[in-house]
Structures are given as structure tokens and as C-alpha cells.
Amino acid sequence: MDENKDYLEQRCPRLGGQVSFGYCRMGPDDGAACWKIFDCWWEYFDVVEYLKKYLSEEQFNTLANAGPQPKMVSLVDLIQQAKKRTAAGNR
Numbered sequence: 001m002d003e004n005k006d007y008l009e010q011r012c013p014r015l016g017g018q019v020s021f022g023y024c025r026m027g028p029d030d031g032a033a034c035w036k037i038f039d040c041w042w043e044y045f046d047v048v049e050y051l052k053k054y055l056s057e058e059q060f061n062t063l064a065n066a067g068p069q070p071k072m073v074s075l076v077d078l079i080q081q082a083k084k085r086t087a088a089g090n091r
């Protein structure tokens with residue numbers, strides 16, 4: 001199996017031009033992998049397994065949870081934060 005995937009290229013939906021997997025893995029977000037890396041690369045190879053091997057468990061989990069939260073989750077978070085603020089204000 002060819003382990004080096006950094007040379008693979010595709011069109012980047014964020015930048016609009018060709019980028020390599022190596023760039024996606026190391027470049028765009030302050031030296032960390034791009035939060036869209038799973039979305040962009042899953043059709044080319046098993047990017048999940050590849051990154052699990054390459055990253056520490058903590059780095060992988062951070063990346064897996066990066067990016068915009070679904071709207072419902074954000075709304076639930078906002079409600080919970082408001083409840084906490086209200087509870088803290090009533091003490």
C-alpha cells in the first residue's frame with residue numbers, strides 16, 4: 001500500500017484552486033490539518049484510517065470535532081449557556 005498521500009491533488013472548495021493532500025494535512029489552519037479534510041478526501045482513499053495512523057489520538061479527536069457545529073447543536077448550546085447564566089444570576 002502506498003502510504004504517502006501528500007502528492008494527491010484536487011480542487012479546494014475553500015480556495016478555489018488545486019491543492020495537495022499534504023497542504024490539507026499541514027497547511028491551511030496554522031499548521032494544523034484543515035477541518036474539512038474528511039469531507040474533501042474520503043472519496044479518494046480511507047482518510048480516516050490514514051489520519052488515525054498519522055495523528056495522535058488527541059489531535060485526531062480535535063480534528064474530528066472541528067468545523068462548524070450543526071445548527072441544532074449550536075442552538076441547544078446557546079440555551080444551556082443562557083440557563084447557566086440565569087441560574088448563576090439567581091444566587
Ligand code: SF4
Pocket residue numbers: 010011012013014015019023024028034035036037038040
Ligand atoms: S481539506 Fe481544506 S484545504 Fe484541503 S481541499 Fe478541502 S477545504 Fe481545501
